[in-house]
Amino acid sequence: MITEEQVLEALKGVEDPELHRSVVELGMVRNIKIDNDRVELDVILTIQGCPLKVKIQEDVENAIKALGASAAIVHFGSMTDEERARVAAMIRGGGNTQPSASAPNNGTVQGHGAGLNELSPLLGAESKTQFIAVTSGKGGVGKSTVTANLAVSLARLGKKVGVIDADIYGFSIPDMMGITQRPVVINDMVLPVQRLGVKVISMGFFVEDNSPIIWRGPMLGKMLRNFFSEIHWDELDYMILDLPPGTGDVALDVHQMIPQSKEIIVTTPHPTAAFVAARAGAMAIKTNHEILGVVENMSYYVNKDGEKDPIFGSGGGEKLAQELHTEVLVQVPIGQPEPMRDEERYAPSVYQENEEIGKVYMELARTVEQKCSVKV
Ligand SMILES: Nc1ncnc2c1ncn2[C@@H]1O[C@H](COP(=O)(O)OP(=O)(O)OP(=O)(O)O)[C@@H](O)[C@H]1O
Ligand SMILES: [Mg+2]
Structure with a gap:
């Protein structure tokens, strides 16, 4: 019985x-x-x-x-x-039935000049979360792809990882990671969506029917704050921020809100692209953000004969790294993730761990982990 x-x-x-x-x-x-x-x-x-x-x-x-x-x-x-x-x-409260003192404040606090660390425990002095902003001088070089794949690869290494899609107008992370759910809201607490082992928040979750967003600067700043104050992130080892292209308002907000954030600068191998990306790097240097390094994306195409064909030029990543006194972390070749039917694992822009490009991203994750564990 x-x-x-x-x-x-x-x-x-x-x-x-x-x-x-x-x-x-x-x-x-x-x-x-x-x-x-x-x-x-x-x-x-x-x-x-x-x-x-x-x-x-x-x-x-x-x-x-x-x-x-x-x-x-x-x-x-x-x-x-x-x-x-x-x-x-x-x-x-992490298990208690009483709300804990370190619980994130709700949005009502922010209008009263609350300190940033009051926005979320993640931003507080005690926080062990490593923030990494993925940036570039121009659009379409692969920031969002790098963000999604770095995040998933760090999660594959057993890390607790969050992603903030800080591209408020041009959000693409939900699509790229194959997210169809919306965040669960319990009372005033929003839980990030979990996908492929990563917690994600994006403006895309709060927009109906993919309609364009016509918002102005101050609202953007608030949105980013809300992504901390209103979201229950729990503990994270890494928070990766996908920034919009260029050195505009959001990038500045990130610099100010998260001064401890490190940066990865993405460029394509063309020397001109690297020149533009250098502006994003210069901003990081001015604001004292540590640059972890450069990711050179779309570095080459492996042709039918197995040869590396640098169809978008070459040398851009190295040139940029020299200019910023840093190094090229990885060179990511051109290629799409292999299609597969397993919806649990498949996302349009996320490579599997055993694919060639997936391995490159695992290498990037290990390098990032190593660099972040070194105290400066
Ligand atoms: N290594 C790659 N091989 C093939 N396609 C790629 C690669 N990296 C990125 N792409 C594709 O290039 C396009 C631009 O990439 P992505 O959206 O990541 O760039 P972005 O820098 O975030 O762009 P934006 O500035 O618009 O936010 C996407 O369609 C993406 O799938
Ligand atoms: Mg993007």
Whole structure:
């Protein structure tokens, strides 16, 4: 005979796919009834119409059947506002049911001249998070591609990684990483979307139907602040920021908000591209941001005969690195990720670990990790 304790124990292994906590810990399991080897129970969802209901149902049923039950019948309900508030407090507090003192402040604080470290514990003096801004002088050189792949590669090395798509007008990270969900909002807490082991936030999540955004400078600055103050990031080893092209407002905001941020400058191998990218580098130097190095993207194409063909010119990365007194971290060849059917793993711009370009990005991640662990 199956017991209630056994059912609860088994369900401790079932996670809410968005909150990444066990359904038992979150208080979602209620009303367990056992009739011989038939188990019936209620699962109370945090939000009504939770898109991942089917997944939770499957996981709960499988866990119960693994106990030897002949049938597992799941009824769904949704939490009351108070129950949701308790879950939000639990997640914020890292396990306690009381909100912790280090919890991120909500947006109401920012208008009153709050210090930056009050925006988010990530920006505080105690934070161990390494910030890396990916920048370039001009558009279309591969910043977003480098951001997405560096983030996923660091996660493959076992790191806790976040991405802020700071390209507020021209966001592309959600698409590139194959993200179709929207962030879960519990009361006033927004949880970043998790994809390929990385937590992501992008303006793209808050825009309807891909309509263009016509916003002005001050609102942009606020958006970036909101990406810290309103988002529950939890602990992170790395936060990678995908910057818009050029040296405009957002780049300046990042420099001011995150003075400890390091930078990676992306260029194509053409000497002219490197010349333009040098401006982004010069800005990093002026604002005292440490430059981790240069990523030369679209360096060459491997032709049918297996030869490296530098179709976009060569030497740009090296030239830029010299000018900025840094080094070329990697040269990324031209090529698209191999198509695959596995939706869990496939994203249009993310290379698999065992593809040639995926290996280059793993090398980049290891180099970055090594450089960030050296104290200056
Ligand atoms: N190594 C590569 N091989 C082939 N295509 C690439 C490579 N790197 C980037 N691309 C493609 O080039 C285009 C521009 O890349 P991406 O969007 O990453 O650049 P960006 O610098 O972020 O652009 P923007 O300045 O518009 O934000 C994309 O379509 C991307 O898929
Ligand atoms: Mg981009």
